[in-house]
Amino acid sequence: MGRLVDGVWQDVWYETEDTKGKFEREEAQLRHWITADGAHGPSGEGGFQAESGRYHLYVSLACPWAHRTLIYRKLKGLEEYIGVSVVSPEMLDQGWSFDTASGSSGDHLYGLDYLHQLYTRNNPSYSGRVTVPVLWDKKLGRIVSNESSEIIRMFNTAFDGLTGNPLDLYPAPLRQEIDQLNDFIYPTINNGVYRAGFATSQQAYSEAYAILFDALDQLDNRLADRRYLTGDALTEADWRLFTTLVRFDAVYVGHFKCNKRRIADYPNLSGYLRELYQQPGIADTVDLAHIKRHYYFSHTMINPTQVVPEGPELDLDRPHGRG
Numbered sequence: 001m002g003r004l005v006d007g008v009w010q011d012v013w014y015e016t017e018d019t020k021g022k023f024e025r026e027e028a029q030l031r032h033w034i035t036a037d038g039a040h041g042p043s044g045e046g047g048f049q050a051e052s053g054r055y056h057l058y059v060s061l062a063c064p065w066a067h068r069t070l071i072y073r074k075l076k077g078l079e080e081y082i083g084v085s086v087v088s089p090e091m092l093d094q095g096w097s098f099d100t101a102s103g104s105s106g107d108h109l110y111g112l113d114y115l116h117q118l119y120t121r122n123n124p125s126y127s128g129r130v131t132v133p134v135l136w137d138k139k140l141g142r143i144v145s146n147e148s149s150e151i152i153r154m155f156n157t158a159f160d161g162l163t164g165n166p167l168d169l170y171p172a173p174l175r176q177e178i179d180q181l182n183d184f185i186y187p188t189i190n191n192g193v194y195r196a197g198f199a200t201s202q203q204a205y206s207e208a209y210a211i212l213f214d215a216l217d218q219l220d221n222r223l224a225d226r227r228y229l230t231g232d233a234l235t236e237a238d239w240r241l242f243t244t245l246v247r248f249d250a251v252y253v254g255h256f257k258c259n260k261r262r263i264a265d266y267p268n269l270s271g272y273l274r275e276l277y278q279q280p281g282i283a284d285t286v287d288l289a290h291i292k293r294h295y296y297f298s299h300t301m302i303n304p305t306q307v308v309p310e311g312p313e314l315d316l317d318r319p320h321g322r323g
């Protein structure tokens with residue numbers, strides 16, 4: 001775990017001293033957009049046109065943000081257009097690595113040892129955290145984006161002319177509602193579990209815990225009379241929630257101390273989670289072994305023994321009873 005400072009790797013844990021024990025996630029810095037015609041998107045520079053084989057995704061199967069991009073790659077039929085390299089679940093003193101002995105696919109493009117080398121290949125004097133996912137442009141040898149919420153928006157439309165895949169997970173009539181749901185779910189739940197788990201003071205943890213379970217209760221109620229978060233169709237908001245829910249009982253309950261209830265205890269969220277898991281292709285994107293290994297083995301300040309629990313027994317293939 002660490003960060004780059006002027007292109008040099010430094011092994012440091014998250015800073016919480018100035019924030020009374022609160023964990024604050026750093027903003028992603030690299031924010032260009034792939035578009036159908038190469039015009040520039042909402043931020044960054046232009047010149048990143050959707051093309052087959054031009055772009056490559058670097059992901060961790062453990063990471064909920066990277067998981068979003070893998071789900072979109074699957075649902076939008078992008079697998080033959082965009083390659084993937086998977087880092088090892090073990091994120092230790094050099095950060096994310098391509099160590100094949102511990103579960104990485106290896107770096108398919110350059111045979112690098114560590115993800116931080118990709119960041120300095122993009123910018124030799126980069127300063128900041130070295131995070132997944134990374135969307136890489138093989139043609140220009142640059143990082144397009146390291147912000148998952150924007151990568152999934154690109155994947156939603158930019159390649160449609162090539163793939164002919166019309167699925168729209170951010171349809172115009174629902175955008176405002178989806179944005180509102182995201183604004184609610186990101187701080188309370190997606191990042192909320194991290195705010196609980198990475199807190200270094202009782203107060204910061206207890207606050208994050210209360211906000212998290214209040215938000216889950218609200219969503220469970222919402223799903224009592226709605227099949228999905230916005231109604232009858234799955235949207236971006238559901239997939240963004242899913243990547244946290246599917247890790248919850250296996251990791252966040254124990255490792256991050258989010259233990260008021262399990263998702264399995266919620267009458268509506270539990271079936272909803274299974275329904276999303278059972279959508280075609282989605283189970284292929286979920287790797288619970290990487291998920292458990294990553295959190296329990298990498299966060300040595302939380303779990304210094306690095307012992308990974310055997311359980312719980314999850315049965316995500318059980319009938320979901322929704323609809």
Ligand SMILES: N[C@@H](CCC(=O)N[C@@H](CS)C(=O)NCC(=O)O)C(=O)O
Pocket residue numbers: 001002027028062063064065066095129130131132133146147148149
């Ligand atoms: N804003 C980023 C956040 C990505 C992120 O924080 N990824 C985590 C893994 S779950 C990471 O790579 N952390 C390494 C670090 O912070 O040093 C996104 O959504 O793409």
